[in-house]
Amino acid sequence: MSFKSRWKYLFSQHPNLHTIIHRISIELNILYLKKIKKVDIGEDCTLHRHCKIDGANPRGVHIGDRCRIAAHAIVFAHDYYGGRDKVDTYIGKQCIIGYAAIILPGVKLGDNVIVGAGSVVSRDIPSNCIVAGNPAKIIKEGIAIDEHGRITDHGHKPEKKVE
Numbered sequence: 086m087s088f089k090s091r092w093k094y095l096f097s098q099h100p101n102l103h104t105i106i107h108r109i110s111i112e113l114n115i116l117y118l119k120k121i122k123k124v125d126i127g128e129d130c131t132l133h134r135h136c137k138i139d140g141a142n143p144r145g146v147h148i149g150d151r152c153r154i155a156a157h158a159i160v161f162a163h164d165y166y167g168g169r170d171k172v173d174t175y176i177g178k179q180c181i182i183g184y185a186a187i188i189l190p191g192v193k194l195g196d197n198v199i200v201g202a203g204s205v206v207s208r209d210i211p212s213n214c215i216v217a218g219n220p221a222k223i224i225k226e227g228i229a230i231d232e233h234g235r236i237t238d239h240g241h242k243p244e245k246k247v248e
Contacts, residue, residue: 110134118143127152127178136182139163139190142171149178149196153234157185164190177212179230197230213240 114134118124122143126132127150135156138146145162154160160182162174172191176182180194183202188194193209200206201217201224210216215225227240 124148130154133158136160139174141165145171145173145190146176147173148176149180151178151232151234152176152180152182154182155184155186155202158182158187160188161190179232179234181230181234197228199228199230199236214243215240 111131111134115126115130115132118132118138119126122138124138124143125147127148129150130148130152132138132148132154133156136154137157137159139160139162142163146160148154160174160176163169163171169190174188174190175193176188177194177196177198179196180198180200182188182200183204185202186200186204186206188200188206192206194200194206195210195212195214197213198210199215200221201215203219204217204221205219206216206221208220210221210223213226213228214223215228216222217224223243225240226243227238228236229238229240231237
């Protein structure tokens with residue numbers, strides 16, 4: 086969806102002034118991150134104006150198409166303590182990152198991943214699953230998300246590993 090068509094959609098679908106102002110702030114935040122900070126953001130993404138994208142290495146953050154990132158979520162792409170100044174953090178297509186979730190540097194989220202609110206993702210997550218907790222663990226596998234961010238298949242709990 087082009088920038089112009091997104092603005093047409095914004096004003097045609099949201100007659101409430103408060104909602105229009107909120108959507109404008111979201112669109113301006115995405116524009117700022119794409120053009121000024123050079124963050125790799127896919128098409129039709131929604132990043133809340135209070136989410137934080139790494140300020141030290143914003144070019145290391147790669148966000149896929151149709152992702153949703155909630156308020157106060159943080160995505161890191163640097164790790165000075167670990168000696169990795171600049172690392173790439175990848176968020177796949179159609180991912181949903183919950184309120185105050187933290188994505189640590191160097192993590193790769195697959196497509197169609199839902200990260201629960203307040204979760205800390207410290208390792209790679211495969212596609213089509215729901216993760217939650219600190220550290221984030223897979224709580225559902227085999228989920229499906231449609232283009233509007235709705236869950237169409239709730240999947241199943243992961244099988245327990247027998248040692």
